Amino acid sequence: MTKAELQLVRSLADKRGRTETGLFVAEGEKLIGELRASHLHMRRIFALEGLFEGPEVECVAPRDMERLSLLKTPSNSLALVEIPRYRFDAAAVGRELTLALDQVQNPGNLGTIIRLADWFGIRDIVCSPDSADCFNPKVVQATMGAILRVRLHYMELDALLADAARRRTPIYGTFLEGENLYDTELTTGGIVVMGNEGRGISERVARHIGRKLLIPPYPADRRGSESLNVAMATGIVCAEFRRRAAGH
DSSP, X not given: OOHHHHXXXXXXXXXXXXXXXXXXXXXXXXXHHHHHTSSSOEEEEEEOTTSOOSTTEEEOOHHHHHHHOOSSSOOSEEEEEEOOOOOOXXXXXXXXXXXXXXXXXXXXXXXXXXXXXXXTTOOEEEEOTTSOOTTSHHHHHHTTTGGGTSEEEEOOHHHHHHHHHHTTOOEEEEEEEEEETTTSOOOXXXXXXXXXXXXXXXXXXXXXXXXXXEOOOSSTTOOOOSOOOHHHHHHHHHHHHHHHHHHO
16 A cells, blocks of 8 residues: 555545545445445455455555544445436426435434435435535445435525426425424425524525425423434434325
C-alpha cells in the first residue's frame, strides 16, 4: 500500500474528495461481496489475505487495514467504488411511492431510511441538497447494502413538489398538527416528505403538501416524548402505506 493510496482513501471521508474523484468507500466482506455482484463498478479492493481474488484486489497487512479504515472498528476489507449516476424522471415521481427528505442531516438516520426504503420496495429517494450525502462512509455502512438497490437524487424540493402538485400527485408529510395516519385515506403512489431532525419540514416545502399526517401516540391523550426520530417515523409511515396497499 502506497502513501498515495492511503491519502486517496482518507480524502473520501470528505464530500469534496468524493465529488472530485467520483469514488466512495465501502467496508466489510459482506458489503463488498454484494457490491461485486451488483451493477456498481469496483475500482480497487484492499483486503486481508484470502478474502477476495481478482486484478482489482490488493492484499494488505492487518496494520495497514487499521490505517485505511474510516470506521471506529477497522474492517477486514475496504473498496473504492465508482459513484453511480441515475437518470431522474420528474414526470414519473409519485406514480409509485417515493420518499422526499427535507434537510435530513444525520448520516445514521439517512442510512436507516435508505434501508427502510429497500425493505418496503421504494426505489427512489429525493433529497434536498442540504441533506446528508448518501455516499458518506457512515451512511453507506448504515444501509447494510441497501444503497445498491435504492436510487438517491439530490435537488431542490420546492420546484419538484410544485411540479408534482400541478400534476395532482398526492403529496404527504408528517406534522404534529396532521390527521391521524391510521384514519386517513392513503394512495398506493405519491410522495411522502420527511423533515429535518430538529425543525421538521421547512415552510417552503410544507406549502406544497396537501395531506398532513400525524403518527398518534398511545393513548391519544398521553403526553410523553415530544416527537419521533425521523428514521423511526419513516418506518411507521411506510409500513402503513404498504399495509393499505396490500389490502386493496
